[in-house]
Amino acid sequence: MRILKGFLLMGLMTFLSSCSGATLDHYKGAEPPLTLEQYFTGPIKAWGIVQDRSGKVTRRFDVNLVGSWDGNVGTLDEDFTYYDGEKQKRVWTIKSLDNGKYEGTAGDIIGTADGQIQGNTMRWAYQMDLPVGDKTYNVTFDDWMFLMNDGVLVNRSYIKKFGVTVAELTLFMQKQDQ
Numbered sequence: 001m002r003i004l005k006g007f008l009l010m011g012l013m014t015f016l017s018s019c020s021g022a023t024l025d026h027y028k029g030a031e032p033p034l035t036l037e038q039y040f041t042g043p044i045k046a047w048g049i050v051q052d053r054s055g056k057v058t059r060r061f062d063v064n065l066v067g068s069w070d071g072n073v074g075t076l077d078e079d080f081t082y083y084d085g086e087k088q089k090r091v092w093t094i095k096s097l098d099n100g101k102y103e104g105t106a107g108d109i110i111g112t113a114d115g116q117i118q119g120n121t122m123r124w125a126y127q128m129d130l131p132v133g134d135k136t137y138n139v140t141f142d143d144w145m146f147l148m149n150d151g152v153l154v155n156r157s158y159i160k161k162f163g164v165t166v167a168e169l170t171l172f173m174q175k176q177d178q
Contacts, residue, residue: 022144030119034147036094036102040067040076042178048155048171058167059083065173072096110138120147130159137161151175 046063060083067076076092092113094104102115104126113126124143129136142158157169 024116024118024121024123027119027121027146030121032120032147032149034117034120034122034145034153036115036117036122037069037074037096039147039153039175040065040074040094041069042067043176044153044173045176046171046173048169050159051168051170053166063171063173121145139166 044065044067046065048061048063049057050059050061052058062081064079064081065076067074069075072095074092074094074096076094078090078092080086080088080090082088090106090108092104092106094102096102100117102117102122102124104113104115104124106113108129110127110129113124115122115124122143122145124145125141126143127138127140130139138161140160140163142160144156146154146156148154151174153173155169155171155173157171158165159167159169
């Protein structure tokens with residue numbers, strides 16, 4: 001009986017914590033307004049860290065991005081350089097839909113990424129085969145992007161496995177002169 005009560009309590013806590021999260025509606029009208037087609041056009045430089053569940057920084061990296069759009073379809077070419085010397089490339093194809101919604105695909109993304117913008121904020125969610133050492137893990141990314149002044153975009157990603165956050169990624173992007 002004690003075990004059953006413990007499981008019920010854990011289930012209730014999980015349910016309540018999932019109900020209290022931020023929603024995009026909170027950012028409606030927030031300035032400066034984020035327009036994906038505008039921000040992800042041309043060169044962008046980015047700097048990021050990955051932290052494990054305890055908050056320890058496990059990886060640092062730089063990214064050079066170049067975005068372009070043809071009508072409602074965009075390409076975002078990303079070149080990652082990790083501080084341990086590893087290099088990685090990802091090319092996103094992003095399609096603008098109605099009402100501030102977007103969908104995207106990339107080679108290491110499982111299925112389609114879904115996104116939506118309100119005010120200065122975009123939420124971008126997708127599943128990915130994430131290589132870690134000699135293994136690959138199927139994880140879910142819950143990305144929150146916030147447009148700041150001076151061409152800066154802050155991206156906070158919650159990396160989840162079985163619904164539990166196992167790591168967090170923080171990325172700062174800045175548009176570069178063309």
